[in-house]
Amino acid sequence: xxxxxxxxxxxxxxxxxxxxxxxxxxxxxxxxxxxxxxxxxxxxxxxxxxxxxxxxxxxxxxxxxxxxxxxxxxxxxxxxxxxxxxxxxxxxxxxxxxxxxxxxxxxxxxxxxxxxxxxxxxxxxxxxxxxxxxxxxxxxxxxxxxxxxxxxxxxxxxxxxxxxxxxxxxxxxxxxxxxxxxxxxxxxxxxxxxxxxxxxxxxxxxxxxxxxxxx
Numbered sequence: 766x767x768x769x770x771x772x773x774x775x776x777x778x779x780x781x782x783x784x785x786x787x788x789x790x791x792x793x794x795x796x797x798x799x800x801x802x803x804x805x806x807x808x809x810x811x812x813x814x815x816x817x818x819x820x821x822x823x824x825x826x827x828x829x830x831x832x833x834x835x836x837x838x839x840x841x842x843x844x845x846x847x848x849x850x851x852x853x854x855x856x857x858x859x860x861x862x863x864x865x866x867x868x869x870x871x872x873x874x875x876x877x878x879x880x881x882x883x884x885x886x887x888x889x890x891x892x893x894x895x896x897x898x899x900x901x902x903x904x905x906x907x908x909x910x911x912x913x914x915x916x917x918x919x920x921x922x923x924x925x926x927x928x929x930x931x932x933x934x935x936x937x938x939x940x941x942x943x944x945x946x947x948x949x950x951x952x953x954x955x956x957x958x959x960x961x962x963x964x965x966x967x968x969x970x971x972x973x974x975x976x977x978x979x980x
Contacts, residue, residue: 786840787838787839787840788838788839788840788864789818789836789837789838789864789865790836790837790838790839790841790844790862790863790864791834791835791836791862791863791864791865791868791870791939791941792833792834792835792836792837792844792847792848792851792860792861792862793832793833793834793835793860793861793862793863793941793943794806794832794833794835794851794857794859794860794861795825795827795830795831795832795857795858795859795860796830796831796832796833796854796856796857796858797829797830797831797856797857797858798829798830798831799856802854802856802857803822803833805854806833806835806851806854807820809847809850809851810835810837810847813843813847815837815839815843815847816837816838817835817836817837818836818837818838819834819835819836819872819938819939820833820834820835820836820938821833821834821835821937821938821939821940822834823940830858834938834939834940834941836938836939841862844862845862847862848860848861848862861943863941863943867943867944867945868941868942868943868944869941869942869944870915870939870940870941870942871913871914871915871939871940871941872913872914872915872916872919872936872937872938872939872940873911873912873913873936873937874911874912874913874919874922874934874935874936874937875901875909875910875911875933875934875935875936876898876909876910876911876912876922876923876926876931876933876934877907877908877909877931877932877933877934878907878908878910878926878929878930878931878932879906879907879908879929879930879932880903880904880905880906880907880908881905882929882930883908883926883929884908886929887929892925893910896912896918896921896922896925897912897913897914897918898910898911898912898922899911907932910922910926919936
């Protein structure tokens with residue numbers, strides 16, 4: 766099994782490639798769409814008593830292939846081991862890990878506030894402009910604002926709205942794109958079009974990581 770991070774640089778640990786310092790990592794997992802896989806991946810983390818900060822599942826750019834985006838705070842060594850364990854699942858095609866500097870990521874947040882108060886006490890247009898927010902629902906009893914961005918941006922808007930009677934707040938899981946990825950889907954499609962050979966392994970993708978899934 767190759768390292769989940771297919772390059773020669775460290776993952777950005779503050780203590781170097783040894784990975785003894787904890788920091789935030791985003792794990793990206795490409796999988797077949799199979800019932801029960803999410804539960805089995807969650808067990809890998811729970812058995813090691815690792816808290817998952819954020820978990821998002823979605824379709825990928827490849828039909829029938831799903832993408833898991835998992836955020837944890839751990840050392841690089843632990844993250845490497847987790848990716849290897851995840852890749853042992855038959856339905857998993859590949860798992861990558863990255864630091865925040867190596868990805869482009871966003872979260873979405875919704876905020877519900879009383880319409881009467883926010884309309885009377887706040888210049889709403891200026892508020893939205895200053896914080897990159899938009900109103901998605903306006904009713905007599907409440908208004909819902911939306912902010913997309915990184916954690917500091919969504920957290921800051923909570924503080925702005927709290928004095929005006931913030932009723933409810935919810936934030937989505939992270940979505941992320943790897944900056945230096947040169948196209949997982951292109952390599953996957955090329956591999957799918959190849960004729961099967963005489964010696965077919967249980968999971969061809971895992972046995973050809975360097976050839977097919979290098980990032």
